[in-house]
Amino acid sequence: MATSRLSWQAWRARPLLVSSVTLLGVGAFYTSRSFLLPTGHAESPEPSKVFGGFGFTTLRLKSSTTVNHNTKRLVFEFPDEAATSGLSLTSALLSISRPEGRWLPVLRPYTPISSLEQPGFIEFMVKKYPNGKSSTHLHSLKPGDTLTFAAALKGFPWTPNKFSQVYLIAGGAGITPIYQLVRGILENPNDKTKINLVFGVNTEQDLLLRDELEEYRNRFPDRFNYLYTVSHPQEQGSPLRKGYVTEELLRNVVQDPGKDTHVFVCGPPGMEDSLVGSRCAPGGILGRLGFTKEQIYKF
Numbered sequence: 613m614a615t616s617r618l619s620w621q622a623w624r625a626r627p628l629l630v631s632s633v634t635l636l637g638v639g640a641f642y643t644s645r646s647f648l649l650p651t652g653h654a655e656s657p658e659p660s661k662v663f664g665g666f667g668f669t670t671l672r673l674k675s676s677t678t679v680n681h682n683t684k685r686l687v688f689e690f691p692d693e694a695a696t697s698g699l700s701l702t703s704a705l706l707s708i709s710r711p712e713g714r715w716l717p718v719l720r721p722y723t724p725i726s727s728l729e730q731p732g733f734i735e736f737m738v739k740k741y742p743n744g745k746s747s748t749h750l751h752s753l754k755p756g757d758t759l760t761f762a763a764a765l766k767g768f769p770w771t772p773n774k775f776s777q778v779y780l781i782a783g784g785a786g787i788t789p790i791y792q793l794v795r796g797i798l799e800n801p802n803d804k805t806k807i808n809l810v811f812g813v814n815t816e817q818d819l820l821l822r823d824e825l826e827e828y829r830n831r832f833p834d835r836f837n838y839l840y841t842v843s844h845p846q847e848q849g850s851p852l853r854k855g856y857v858t859e860e861l862l863r864n865v866v867q868d869p870g871k872d873t874h875v876f877v878c879g880p881p882g883m884e885d886s887l888v889g890s891r892c893a894p895g896g897i898l899g900r901l902g903f904t905k906e907q908i909y910k911f
């Protein structure tokens with residue numbers, strides 16, 4: 613693992629940790645007082661921060677929209693419509709749910725795709741995995757249902773302009789933290805970082821947030837570019853590149869792995885291992901391209 617503390621992969625690979633957190637979670641779940649309590653103060657001039665302090669936060673689902681065969685967008689409303697998330701860039705939120713028929717709650721992190729400064733609501737994009745405990749539960753939620761969040765998980769400590777450019781490599785649903793970063797950088801007028809995104813998916817349908825990414829490329833043509841690669845294209849004559857995220861592809865994208873660049877990676881285990889290496893196969897494509905471990909962050 614590179615510099616990340618708890619990657620998508622590591623999260624899934626730590627049943628013991630998850631059970632311990634779960635047990636802690638159960639206690640807190642039942643003793644929490646924060647259910648749907650507005651966190652704002654009428655006399656306070658500053659909008660309140662929903663995830664700014666301690667305690668669990670329960671939010672009501674406002675809408676659930678199907679994106680494709682396995683993905684939905686879920687919008688949760690804040691109790692105070694002027695409140696903002698209070699999250700820092702690259703954060704995720706740890707959700708707690710009690711899928712039907714399960715005694716213990718299930719804890720899973722999800723990454724907001726709405727602006728972290730957005731007042732009134734927060735939006736997630738959730739991929740449903742076959743027999744996935746949490747993702748199946750989240751997909752079953754209807755407007756008016758609630759979901760509880762236990763904690764905010766900080767990701768990479770982003771500092772505007774610390775790097776001249778960044779390479780972002782996403783696979784499938786791993787686009788969510790990558791998109792949050794793209795959005796945070798480009799929407800900050802003081803941040804001039806250039807962004808090169810490589811997004812690998814199975815089929816064209818899996819190109820999540822495609823319209824949003826295209827809009828950013830139109831707005832920031834000198835600072836933001838992306839390349840899509842589709843391993844199993846289903847459309848005849850698709851203009852998109854066919855194949856996986858390979859060394860050859862990245863050699864064409866990465867102009868200079870210099871010290872003032874950084875790479876962010878989020879995708880399925882096989883893709884992440886081939887990029888950053890694994891215990892069984894140390895090294896990895898990014899190492900061969902000249903990036904050091906310190907230059908690589910795995911969500």
Ligand SMILES: Cc1cc2nc3c(=O)[nH]c(=O)nc-3n(C[C@H](O)[C@H](O)[C@H](O)COP(=O)(O)OP(=O)(O)OC[C@H]3O[C@@H](n4cnc5c(N)ncnc54)[C@H](O)[C@@H]3O)c2cc1C
Nearest residue numbers: 619620623704720721722723738739741744745746747788
């Ligand atoms: C920091 C962080 C942020 C995340 N943000 C998002 C997000 O914004 N949107 C989102 O959809 N997910 C996100 N995830 C993944 C999410 O937390 C869950 O792991 C995912 O929803 C599956 O949970 P589950 O309980 O449904 O599946 P489980 O019951 O844990 O697993 C069911 C089956 O699905 C497989 N599976 C589970 N997760 C994955 C995976 N990531 N890749 C491949 N196979 C898998 C398992 O191997 C198993 O076979 C994030 C993870 C982390 C660590």
